Amino acid sequence: MQRYLLTDYNNASAETRDVYDDFMRTTGESSVPIWLQSLGHSAPLARAYWERAKGTLFSGSLPLPLKEMIVFVVSARHGARYCSACHAQNVLSLDQALEFKDLHAFVTAGAERNLPPYYEHVVAFAEKVVADANQVTDEDFEMLMDEGFSREEICEIIAVIDLASMFNIYTSALKLDLDPNYRAIL
Incomplete structure (x- = not known):
């Protein structure tokens, strides 16, 4: 049983597309990963998960x-x-x-x-x-x-x-x- 639904870029709300765009811009990826698409139904949830990941991985002093x-x-x-x-x-x-x-x-x-x-x-x-x-x-x-x-x-x-x-x-x-x-x- 598949436990999740994916929201691809074309079917995402404008707010969710903003999160997807920020993800791709920050990571240099050309597509949105499954983990983020699985959150795409909720722009606030997608943003919360992405901001936590971005803030932890792409800032700070550790390489x-x-x-x-x-x-x-x-x-x-x-x-x-x-x-x-x-x-x-x-x-x-x-x-x-x-x-x-x-x-x-x-x-x-x-x-x-x-x-x-x-x-x-x-x-x-x-x-x-x-x-x-x-x-x-x-x-x-x-x-x-x-x-x-x-x-x-x-x-x-x-x-x-x-x-x-x-x-x-x-x-x-x-x-x-x-x-x-x-x-x-x-």
Whole structure:
């Protein structure tokens, strides 16, 4: 059973088209993804989800490839098929040092993973937050600070984790189909 309806660009209200246009302008994409079309029936809801994503991913001081890796890892840990595929694609388009097989190995290897050092500490922190945010310790913060992250940047990392979790619940509960340009990793 399909649990959602899509509102394509041509059938969207003017307010929803404004959201779609902002998405495409900001991301450089030439089409509106399924997750956003599934919200297109409600311009306020589409705008709220898009503004949250835009504000979290496209502002702040952390680089976009790191944010995309965080979303990918959180989505993979939550078993969110749509988000893990989408953000695997985004990571690969932003970090040419990685290949699909690297991300797939990360998902399937458990503790035996091989990520570039640039990602390792943030990924470990994100996984701990996903497992139980109440168990994050001062030492976890200090580990990131020792790696050069400020307290503000650690808050930004947590905001990205939270954003991913929100989208994971939304896309998984609806069982969104993958966009044609996404490759399933789960």
